[in-house]
Amino acid sequence: MQPKRAGVIGWPIEHSLSPPMHNAAFRALGMDDWLYDKNAIPSDILAKSIKEFMRHGYIGLNVTIPFKQEVAKLTRPDDIVKRVGAANTLILPRNASTNTDVPGFIDDLKANGMIPAEMKVVLLGAGGAARAALYGLVQEGAAVAVVNRTPAKAFAMIRDMELEASVKTHDEAAAWQPDLIVNATSVGMQPDIDQSPWRDDRPLPDKAIIYDMVYRPIKTKLMQAAEAQGLKAIGGLGMLVRQGAKSFEIWTEREAPIDVMFDAVRTALEDKN
Numbered sequence: 001m002q003p004k005r006a007g008v009i010g011w012p013i014e015h016s017l018s019p020p021m022h023n024a025a026f027r028a029l030g031m032d033d034w035l036y037d038k039n040a041i042p043s044d045i046l047a048k049s050i051k052e053f054m055r056h057g058y059i060g061l062n063v064t065i066p067f068k069q070e071v072a073k074l075t076r077p078d079d080i081v082k083r084v085g086a087a088n089t090l091i092l093p094r095n096a097s098t099n100t101d102v103p104g105f106i107d108d109l110k111a112n113g114m115i116p117a118e119m120k121v122v123l124l125g126a127g128g129a130a131r132a133a134l135y136g137l138v139q140e141g142a143a144v145a146v147v148n149r150t151p152a153k154a155f156a157m158i159r160d161m162e163l164e165a166s167v168k169t170h171d172e173a174a175a176w177q178p179d180l181i182v183n184a185t186s187v188g189m190q191p192d193i194d195q196s197p198w199r200d201d202r203p204l205p206d207k208a209i210i211y212d213m214v215y216r217p218i219k220t221k222l223m224q225a226a227e228a229q230g231l232k233a234i235g236g237l238g239m240l241v242r243q244g245a246k247s248f249e250i251w252t253e254r255e256a257p258i259d260v261m262f263d264a265v266r267t268a269l270e271d272k273n
């Protein structure tokens with residue numbers, strides 16, 4: 001029997017948690033004819049590779065660093081991809097792309113009891129992850145202020161995406177009294193676990209929930225600082241799982257077993273650390 005294939009492409013790809021997450025989901029649902037693999041693709045053969053995956057009957061691919069922008073141009077992007085400028089999910093039989101980071105992130109906020117429409121959100125960062133978060137938050141009706149090391153990039157992101165949001169300094173953002181602070185920078189990610197995207201010499205705003213998209217380490221320096229201040233801190237594992245679950249559902253038309261996927265990712269992280 002020919003397996004139904006899906007996988008992830010990137011460079012490097014060694015540490016991807018997507019294969020154990022998706023394969024655990026297939027096993028849990030008895031989908032023994034499905035296989036999810038990881039593929040390190042050199043950037044000069046990206047376009048050729050996508051055609052090759054199609055030729056071999058792959059149904060879906062997840063896309064990670066550094067190809068999220070480029071694949072948007074090589075496929076038929078949906079509206080989310082057009083606005084965010086990046087795709088993380090390809091549906092190969094249709095040569096289509098979408099970005100499940102957006103609903104994955106928003107779903108995870110809601111799963112943690114938040115109602116984005118009622119929230120003032122400070123978004124740290126202006127790269128690809130920040131663009132996905134900004135799009136989702138503004139679509140939901142949140143009020144968003146972007147804080148970035150390079151403010152010009154924050155202004156450019158908001159302008160390019162044609163969204164309503166402001167740009168603030170750390171101090172202005174703190175004085176605004178946000179309900180939620182989202183770290184969409186890579187600051188604090190392994191191996192730089194002693195770094196935080198929030199300035200060490202400033203306390204975090206009083207009532208804010210802290211959401212760190214970083215999941216390596218599981219508890220970042222930012223999350224530790226939040227908890228030391230008595231604030232709720234949420235790491236990036238939920239977003240990782242929920243974007244995967246969305247991709248899974250698009251490809252298989254089955255409901256994703258979220259708990260199984262969470263367990264698989266936690267186990268894979270423990271094994272690797």
Ligand code: ATR
Nearest residue numbers: 125126127128129130148149150153184185186187
């Ligand atoms: P990604 O696609 O993962 O979001 P990216 O596009 O390279 O990655 O964006 C990285 C983000 O992290 C940017 O907002 C970057 O700030 P700049 O726009 O000023 O470059 C931010 N970032 C990275 N390293 C940082 C650091 N040491 N301090 C503060 N911000 C940092």
